[in-house]
Amino acid sequence: MATLDISFKPERAHLRKPKAGAFTGRIVPQSVSGRYRRLKWTAVIVCLAVYYILPFIRWSRGPGQPDQAVLVDFERGRLYFFFVEIWPQEVYYLTGVLVLATLVLVLVNSLAGRVWCGYFCPQTVWTDLFLLVERLVEGDRRARLKKHGAPITPQRVLEIGTKHGLWILIAMGTGGAFVLYFADAPSLIRDFVTGQASAIAYAWVGILTASTYTLAGFAREQVCTWMCPWPRLQGAIWDPEALIVNYRDYRGEPRASAKKAAELKARNKPAGDCVDCLQCVTVCPIGIDIREGPNFACINCGLCVDACDTTMGKLGRPRGLIDYEAWSNIERGWRGEPPQPRMIRPKTIALALSIVALLALMSVSLGMRGDAKIVVIHDRNPIAVTLSDGRTRNGYAVRLYNKTGLERSFALAVSGLENAEVEVVGSDARVTVAPDATYELRMLVKASTEDRLPLQFTATDVASGRSVTAQDVFVPAGGQ
Numbered sequence: 001m002a003t004l005d006i007s008f009k010p011e012r013a014h015l016r017k018p019k020a021g022a023f024t025g026r027i028v029p030q031s032v033s034g035r036y037r038r039l040k041w042t043a044v045i046v047c048l049a050v051y052y053i054l055p056f057i058r059w060s061r062g063p064g065q066p067d068q069a070v071l072v073d074f075e076r077g078r079l080y081f082f083f084v085e086i087w088p089q090e091v092y093y094l095t096g097v098l099v100l101a102t103l104v105l106v107l108v109n110s111l112a113g114r115v116w117c118g119y120f121c122p123q124t125v126w127t128d129l130f131l132l133v134e135r136l137v138e139g140d141r142r143a144r145l146k147k148h149g150a151p152i153t154p155q156r157v158l159e160i161g162t163k164h165g166l167w168i169l170i171a172m173g174t175g176g177a178f179v180l181y182f183a184d185a186p187s188l189i190r191d192f193v194t195g196q197a198s199a200i201a202y203a204w205v206g207i208l209t210a211s212t213y214t215l216a217g218f219a220r221e222q223v224c225t226w227m228c229p230w231p232r233l234q235g236a237i238w239d240p241e242a243l244i245v246n247y248r249d250y251r252g253e254p255r256a257s258a259k260k261a262a263e264l265k266a267r268n269k270p271a272g273d274c275v276d277c278l279q280c281v282t283v284c285p286i287g288i289d290i291r292e293g294p295n296f297a298c299i300n301c302g303l304c305v306d307a308c309d310t311t312m313g314k315l316g317r318p319r320g321l322i323d324y325e326a327w328s329n330i331e332r333g334w335r336g337e338p339p340q341p342r343m344i345r346p347k348t349i350a351l352a353l354s355i356v357a358l359l360a361l362m363s364v365s366l367g368m369r370g371d372a373k374i375v376v377i378h379d380r381n382p383i384a385v386t387l388s389d390g391r392t393r394n395g396y397a398v399r400l401y402n403k404t405g406l407e408r409s410f411a412l413a414v415s416g417l418e419n420a421e422v423e424v425v426g427s428d429a430r431v432t433v434a435p436d437a438t439y440e441l442r443m444l445v446k447a448s449t450e451d452r453l454p455l456q457f458t459a460t461d462v463a464s465g466r467s468v469t470a471q472d473v474f475v476p477a478g479g480q
């Protein structure tokens with residue numbers, strides 16, 4: 001685990017102990033333009049495009065099957081993702097996806113800190129849209145600060161009403177639109193608009209709209225700092241080699257206004273490039289002063305980089321006083337050493353290899369899944385029964401899965417025990433399973449043996465002749 005090693009020397013008094021918090025007062029971020037702001041808008045557009053397009057992509061799965069490419073179907077108990085169909089019994093694949101997501105997040109964190117939070121997290125995307133509306137309706141930071149606490153006028157009432165009306169519409173169109181992933185999207189929209197949708201659909205749109213309105217309109221940076229577990233995790237997996245937004249204090253300190261800096265330099269006294277204009281602080285959506293050192297609440301959005309680059313540009317000084325830079329290089333800069341880019345290192349290689357290995361494992365496992373399956377569970381109590389004729393009887397719960405859209409007949413057989421009698425309770429050894437369904441039955445195996453023997457249960461598709469098997473054991477009386 002990396003620890004945050006900051007040299008607290010007197011000349012670096014601007015640094016503060018690492019913290020997972022920011023300003024506690026109301027944060028009214030100022031607009032900013034620059035390359036990272038443009039990158040953020042691009043990320044917003046791409047994220048929203050993917051979010052809205054995905055539920056409308058069709059994927060043919062045969063007659064009677066939903067043709068929505070990405071769908072969580074509670075009614076059938078299925079999760080559809082293009083060619084992948086996950087049944088409730090295969091939910092362990094979701095565990096694999098969660099482990100994969102965790103590995104990717106840790107790798108991204110090792111490369112570029114909380115860059116997911118700053119560019120792609122839905123909370124960031126929604127908040128960017130809400131802030132845009134706020135600026136368009138109420139003005140930029142200065143105008144908004146003036147209006148806070150000012151007497152209410154009809155004009156102000158109109159502004160507040162317009163802002164909240166637009167916020168609610170955006171909340172419904174963003175958070176509320178999540179329901180499109182849980183039903184056939186085109187039909188749901190038609191039914192929703194014409195009042196034909198189910199009460200549960202209206203209720204969920206209401207809940208998601210309300211939560212988005214609250215989180216993006218009011219909670220904002222508090223979600224990123226206090227509600228999300230990521231800042232706390234960040235403390236544990238913080239990586240001094242990651243490209244995170246940092247202030248080049250060795251270049252910026254001691255800070256002074258442009259005029260004062262010129263005077264100091266004329267007197268051969270040290271003066272840094274930071275003119276203490278506070279632009280980097282006023283644009284920060286979290287309210288951080290990045291000059292105080294790395295802050296676990298920083299979402300790595302780069303807006304302070306844009307703000308400082310603008311200031312440096314106006315002063316004719318080189319850009320990059322605040323920049324995406326590894327903390328280890330800031331320390332090197334302070335010691336007068338050249339920076340060393342270390343994106344590729346054992347940790348990032350190991351994480352990348354783990355991701356590739358897990359992806360390959362899951363792909364092979366998914367690729368090897370058949371369109372039928374048999375699962376056998378041995379009776380637990382009693383595990384074996386002695387019959388009046390001296391033989392032993394074992395009972396098994398058997399479940400057959402038909403993962404196709406066609407009705408199928410399966411012939412059941414048990415092998416591994418000579419002279420065993422096999423009984424399918426209430427049926428013969430051939431059962432019919434409805435399309436895209438499971439069939440549960442009970443099987444009894446009776447035999448004379450004193451050995452614990454392996455059994456193989458086979459279900460053979462009568463039409464195709466293909467078989468699926470499951471292993472279990474025959475337990476003799478008194479052998480449990």
Ligand code: SF4
Nearest residue numbers: 284298299301302304
């Ligand atoms: S300190 Fe800079 S990078 Fe971090 S959240 Fe604030 S503006 Fe974004």
Ligand code: SF4
Nearest residue numbers: 274275277278280308
């Ligand atoms: S924007 Fe740049 S110059 Fe202005 S206070 Fe921040 S670091 Fe200093």
